[in-house]
Amino acid sequence: MRVLRCGMIGFGMIFEDTYRPVFERRHHDPLHSSATGPVSIQLCAVASRTGARSAKYLGSEYGQRRPFTNYSGANASRTLLTSDVDVVCIATPDDRHFVAARDAILARKHVLIEKPSVLSLTELDELSRLATENGVLAKVVYHKLADPDHKKLRTLYQDDVLQHVNNGYCSLLEPKSISGGQFAEWIAGRNPATYVAVHYLKLIDFTFGPNWSLDRVLATGQRGLVGPVDGPTWDSVQLQVVYRHPDSREAAFDIHTSWVTPDNFPGYVEQEVQFRFDNAVWCAHQRKRGVELTVENRTPGELKNTPNYHYNGTFLEPWGERSQRGYGIEVIERFFLEVANVEFGGPDASRNERLALMRALTYNDITADRNCVAIVQSLEAILARAVAGESGCVVKVNGSAGGLALYEPGNATPLILYEGRV
Numbered sequence: 001m002r003v004l005r006c007g008m009i010g011f012g013m014i015f016e017d018t019y020r021p022v023f024e025r026r027h028h029d030p031l032h033s034s035a036t037g038p039v040s041i042q043l044c045a046v047a048s049r050t051g052a053r054s055a056k057y058l059g060s061e062y063g064q065r066r067p068f069t070n071y072s073g074a075n076a077s078r079t080l081l082t083s084d085v086d087v088v089c090i091a092t093p094d095d096r097h098f099v100a101a102r103d104a105i106l107a108r109k110h111v112l113i114e115k116p117s118v119l120s121l122t123e124l125d126e127l128s129r130l131a132t133e134n135g136v137l138a139k140v141v142y143h144k145l146a147d148p149d150h151k152k153l154r155t156l157y158q159d160d161v162l163q164h165v166n167n168g169y170c171s172l173l174e175p176k177s178i179s180g181g182q183f184a185e186w187i188a189g190r191n192p193a194t195y196v197a198v199h200y201l202k203l204i205d206f207t208f209g210p211n212w213s214l215d216r217v218l219a220t221g222q223r224g225l226v227g228p229v230d231g232p233t234w235d236s237v238q239l240q241v242v243y244r245h246p247d248s249r250e251a252a253f254d255i256h257t258s259w260v261t262p263d264n265f266p267g268y269v270e271q272e273v274q275f276r277f278d279n280a281v282w283c284a285h286q287r288k289r290g291v292e293l294t295v296e297n298r299t300p301g302e303l304k305n306t307p308n309y310h311y312n313g314t315f316l317e318p319w320g321e322r323s324q325r326g327y328g329i330e331v332i333e334r335f336f337l338e339v340a341n342v343e344f345g346g347p348d349a350s351r352n353e354r355l356a357l358m359r360a361l362t363y364n365d366i367t368a369d370r371n372c373v374a375i376v377q378s379l380e381a382i383l384a385r386a387v388a389g390e391s392g393c394v395v396k397v398n399g400s401a402g403g404l405a406l407y408e409p410g411n412a413t414p415l416i417l418y419e420g421r422v
């Protein structure tokens, strides 16, 4: 049977949620397409800061059955890249994605990066160029695009049932345990919008694009809980992005994010959206999809009151088998199918054609992540200016001054964040 040998850089919360179930199942129950036949997906190497979590996993029943090489410390990622893995998945904190991805691509590994891909367009340009030069895929995980409700939203928009989006809001609120515990090691100087608003930035950009252009980015937020009130670490952020349709009408979206919601909030993560069109309104709530559950002494901590089993759930299937599945897992399996298609989907002579076809998939290819990265870069620059005492900045996209031009209130001379066209 054909095999894709995989390396994992970063072995934290998202590995546990979505990668672990893929590797545990797809090693012995391979992915399959008519072009490739069965392909086994095997976790062969892991790199992380301390190696503690992966060592514990190696001691588990699954880890003992399917051991991998466990690298830790400052050079862990580099060492992993010298091993014979075909694919590298990067799930480190977001400001550490670029170096790991660049080195992996240079080592000619296919790469899957957790969102947000990278934090600047210059970094994105470099990864895109290197992926082309080295003949590998470089992709980003945006699982919300695989949510059936979001697939339907996009289908209705592309089919012109929902006409001309005008504005909308999205909110994604994470509990305090994320900022205070889970991410405490790397949270200094960071903000919740870069980490989670990107889910909705991509949903908006992919669903309602590509025939529009990003026009400007604004942001503000609050500090004082996770870090000092005048420091660089943000509790919550309100981001506004404005697009322009080809008919010159504007569309504006407000995205509110936080990682200081109470830990006993019924759903743990709170997510809702509303999009308004010329002829329609779409309202959706991630966890209020019909299930409401109360179990003495177990909700809302261990079990959730309003769970979203569509993203990721463990099930006893009607046919008797235990499973873990959902769109958070499906989207990672799709990436492996794309890699398998490039490597095993036909003769070697047409590998480049298959590579080009897989790179043309705009839902996950980094070359299609320009608007999201532009917004993240702008957001980070606006927040940095606020920390320096200059609140209320706006970034104009593809204006006369350059690709990304940051304007401070009362100052006509912009700071150029990115010269080229976004």
Ligand SMILES: NC(=O)c1ccc[n+]([C@@H]2O[C@H](COP(=O)([O-])OP(=O)(O)OC[C@H]3O[C@@H](n4cnc5c(N)ncnc54)[C@H](O)[C@@H]3O)[C@@H](O)[C@H]2O)c1
Residues within 6 Å of the ligand: 009, 010, 011, 012, 013, 014, 015, 047, 048, 049, 050, 051, 076, 077, 090, 091, 092, 093, 094, 096, 114, 115, 116, 141, 143, 182, 183, 195
């Ligand atoms: N798709 C999603 O819904 C989703 C959810 C959560 C997190 N994420 C993304 O996944 C990434 C990781 O998040 P997480 O929640 O798993 O974080 P985490 O803090 O739980 O884990 C981070 C891991 O990265 C490792 N690490 C840190 N620096 C490293 C380095 N320089 N080299 C190698 N390993 C290093 C740590 O040892 C740890 O194993 C982030 O980009 C985040 O945005 C995505």
